[in-house]
Amino acid sequence: MITQDKIDGFIRKIPPSPKILKVTLMFLEKGELVKAAQIAKEDLALSAYLRVLVNKPIYGFKNQVNDISQIFGILGVARSQQAVYNYMITLLSPDKWKLFKLNKTSFENLQADLSANWHKILVYLNINDKDIGSSITLLPASVIVSEALFREHMDEVSLLRSVHAIDLNTILVRLCSIDLFDICEQISIKWEMSDNVALIIQASSGIKPTNDVTLNNLGKWMHLLLFYTLSKPNFIEAGLNDFIDFQIDYAQDVYDDFSKVMDL
Amino acid sequence: MRAVVKSGVGVFTPQGFLDGNSSSAFISMEDIEATIKLNADMILVSLKKVIFFNRNGLDAFVKMFAKIRTAHHTTVGFCDYDYKKFQAINKFYKNELNFCLFQSQEIASLFASSFKNQNKNILLFSPDKSQSAAMAIELHDNGHNPIIAQTQEEFNIKIKAQNAYDIIIKDTYLGQMGQKVATRVTGNAIIYSVSSFLDAEIGNTFNISYHNNSLNVGFRLFIFEAYKVVSMNVHALNFFSKLASSGAEYNATICFVGLTFEKTPLSFKETLEDSGIMFFNQMDDILKNKELLEDLGASSAANVKTKRVLNKVLVTELPNFINATVRTIEMMTNAKAVKQSVNINKIEILEKENKIASSIGFYGDIDGMIILIFPTGIAKKACELLIGEQTDDEEMILDTLAELVNIVGGKVKTLLYDEGVSVDITLPRTYQSIDALLEVAQEKKGVQVELSFNNDKFLFFLTR
Numbered sequence: 001m002i003t004q005d006k007i008d009g010f011i012r013k014i015p016p017s018p019k020i021l022k023v024t025l026m027f028l029e030k031g032e033l034v035k036a037a038q039i040a041k042e043d044l045a046l047s048a049y050l051r052v053l054v055n056k057p058i059y060g061f062k063n064q065v066n067d068i069s070q071i072f073g074i075l076g077v078a079r080s081q082q083a084v085y086n087y088m089i090t091l092l093s094p095d096k097w098k099l100f101k102l103n104k105t106s107f108e109n110l111q112a113d114l115s116a117n118w119h120k121i122l123v124y125l126n127i128n129d130k131d132i133g134s135s136i137t138l139l140p141a142s143v144i145v146s147e148a149l150f151r152e153h154m155d156e157v158s159l160l161r162s163v164h165a166i167d168l169n170t171i172l173v174r175l176c177s178i179d180l181f182d183i184c185e186q187i188s189i190k191w192e193m194s195d196n197v198a199l200i201i202q203a204s205s206g207i208k209p210t211n212d213v214t215l216n217n218l219g220k221w222m223h224l225l226l227f228y229t230l231s232k233p234n235f236i237e238a239g240l241n242d243f244i245d246f247q248i249d250y251a252q253d254v255y256d257d258f259s260k261v262m263d264l
Numbered sequence: 265m266r267a268v269v270k271s272g273v274g275v276f277t278p279q280g281f282l283d284g285n286s287s288s289a290f291i292s293m294e295d296i297e298a299t300i301k302l303n304a305d306m307i308l309v310s311l312k313k314v315i316f317f318n319r320n321g322l323d324a325f326v327k328m329f330a331k332i333r334t335a336h337h338t339t340v341g342f343c344d345y346d347y348k349k350f351q352a353i354n355k356f357y358k359n360e361l362n363f364c365l366f367q368s369q370e371i372a373s374l375f376a377s378s379f380k381n382q383n384k385n386i387l388l389f390s391p392d393k394s395q396s397a398a399m400a401i402e403l404h405d406n407g408h409n410p411i412i413a414q415t416q417e418e419f420n421i422k423i424k425a426q427n428a429y430d431i432i433i434k435d436t437y438l439g440q441m442g443q444k445v446a447t448r449v450t451g452n453a454i455i456y457s458v459s460s461f462l463d464a465e466i467g468n469t470f471n472i473s474y475h476n477n478s479l480n481v482g483f484r485l486f487i488f489e490a491y492k493v494v495s496m497n498v499h500a501l502n503f504f505s506k507l508a509s510s511g512a513e514y515n516a517t518i519c520f521v522g523l524t525f526e527k528t529p530l531s532f533k534e535t536l537e538d539s540g541i542m543f544f545n546q547m548d549d550i551l552k553n554k555e556l557l558e559d560l561g562a563s564s565a566a567n568v569k570t571k572r573v574l575n576k577v578l579v580t581e582l583p584n585f586i587n588a589t590v591r592t593i594e595m596m597t598n599a600k601a602v603k604q605s606v607n608i609n610k611i612e613i614l615e616k617e618n619k620i621a622s623s624i625g626f627y628g629d630i631d632g633m634i635i636l637i638f639p640t641g642i643a644k645k646a647c648e649l650l651i652g653e654q655t656d657d658e659e660m661i662l663d664t665l666a667e668l669v670n671i672v673g674g675k676v677k678t679l680l681y682d683e684g685v686s687v688d689i690t691l692p693r694t695y696q697s698i699d700a701l702l703e704v705a706q707e708k709k710g711v712q713v714e715l716s717f718n719n720d721k722f723l724f725f726l727t728r
Contacts, residue, residue: 156591156675162674163650163674164650164667165268174649174652175598231278232286236290242278
């Protein structure tokens with residue numbers, strides 16, 4: 001069904017991060033929001049994406065924000081970096097979704113939901129780290145990778161899952177000894193994201209905890225946040241709820257705090 | 265969301281958070297109807313991967329449960345929960361618990377109609393005495409040995425006896441059970457369990473498609489276990505007479521075991537006997553009498569009505585059948601298949617050692633049976649994807665093989681549907697040895713295709 005060659009092909013095709021984005025991220029890294037905004041404006045697609053993203057209801061801004069400098073100013077350095085990475089991830093998404101019932105808008109909604117709630121969690125945990133803030137942006141890449149690898153095998157997957165409770169990640173591991181989150185890590189390496197991003201993402205799979213207690217704890221929060229988000233009707237209907245297995249035991253010990261943050 | 269159906273139990277597994285908004289997105293009535301069509305007589309929602317639920321979240325399922333139970337006589341409920349979740353459900357539905365709660369899927373399967381592992385020693389406890397009794401009766405009827413702990417203290421003591429019990433049941437509740445006619449297979453006989461009053465409703469609760477396909481697949485002995493039948497009326501009498509007549513062309517035998525005629529007119533017995541139905545007092549009178557079993561046709565599952573030959577429609581669809589099989593095995597083994605030879609003849613298996621087989625029937629616009637013969641190596645490899653590890657456990661391999669054949673059947677159904685041919689598939693059957701398969705299939709003429717997967721020979725046989 002899926003072979004190592006196909007996975008290698010997918011990884012090979014991941015484009016390097018565009019020059020404008022690299023420079024924007026470099027200025028954001030230095031905390032130079034104005035310069036970053038000036039560069040970002042040159043990429044019309046990035047500018048349009050940022051306008052749509054921050055004006056989604058979950059970001060909670062009362063008035064429409066259109067100017068990129070203003071957007072970066074309101075978001076601050078960490079969340080601006082997060083927004084740029086979110087845009088980079090959309091560059092990998094397909095024009096037309098087949099395996100999941102998603103489109104450009106619903107995928108951006110997924111990114112926005114995850115990012116805004118991740119910000120709430122980091123505020124609660126009193127963590128102010130740009131890289132950790134951006135780590136959430138890589139999580140939806142697992143959805144894109146699933147779509148890319150399994151879209152031509154929908155019937156087989158569907159039949160397989162009608163007789164056996166098995167998620168896409170497990171199918172991939174058993175066929176090729178590599179999982180969705182390993183491929184996400186490859187993306188992070190190619191895009192020169194911080195090592196911690198990859199570690200948190202791997203931990204957020206729920207099946208590969210890391211020895212670093214802090215990062216592992218963040219992995220638990222992220223795992224829980226993912227399933228909190230994927231339990232929303234629009235994402236259930238998109239077929240996202242069971243594309244990976246929810247490891248309830250892994251996330252259990254942060255659940256009480258999580259329910260406080262999310263006001264459950 | 266699709267359910268996983270195994271041994272007649274369909275389980276939906278939502279993940280994450282269940283509230284009033286999300287529940288109806290997880291499962292629709294169409295999803296449940298589709299599951300019922302896969303011969304599920306128990307529909308459960310697993311709470312194993314649910315970390316949060318509220319009453320509104322469960323209500324959406326409970327409303328669907330009520331509709332399904334009324335329409336299909338299906339057992340419905342929740343499973344796979346811990347004590348905290350069990351308590352929460354009891355609190356939400358204190359006096360209106362009319363669905364079942366099974367602590368695990370394993371426990372649920374003990375109460376399912378299509379169970380297969382009998383004679384389990386089961387320790388059970390419920391603070392509600394009527395519940396303990398109801399569970400014990402159901403378990404006993406299903407061929408198990410239930411032991412009831414009368415108090416929590418007694419349960420705590422008994423549970424310490426290691427290896428004394430195969431399964432321990434607690435935090436379980438039997439709501440209204442389904443009233444479908446339970447079906448199980450013993451050797452080459454099919455046993456249907458019927459109870460209470462038999463009336464016109466038997467036409468709805470008896471799975472006639474399953475029965476017809478069992479005849480097609482080669483079963484000849486059908487036993488109605490009727491110990492708990494109080495009486496039957498003329499509608500049920502007509503039903504059984506017709507069933508006997510329709511089975512006669514296959515030379516099938518229908519027996520009743522344990523049916524008393526205290527409240528049923530004795531003339532009914534004569535009418536049924538005239539239709540060829542036989543009566544016995546005890547199940548062992550049949551199952552432990554080898555000579556009788558042979559006379560009744562259960563020692564061999566050979567299909568007497570095998571004169572059905574391959575027809576043009578079936579041969580036209582052959583590429584679809586092969587395609588479905590090859591793609592499934594390729595998917596499961598990640599190996600490429602090479603077609604080696606095609607013959608139309610009786611099934612021919614030169615080497616019988618280290619091979620296992622399985623079959624699945626289909627019926628509808630066209631009907632027939634697919635038989636797959638696997639070298640044990642390929643079977644093990646194919647099963648690895650589902651099991652996740654290598655195994656030599658024969659029972660597990662056969663079980664998984666049945667799932668695999670189910671996938672092939674499902675794929676055939678889809679491919680045919682795309683061409684406007686509508687079929688349903690039967691439950692899969694597995695054979696531990698080639699000899700067991702040949703008892704059913706050696707006289708059948710069909711298309712035999714030899715395929716090679718990484719130099720291992722694999723055999724596909726399509727027949728009617």
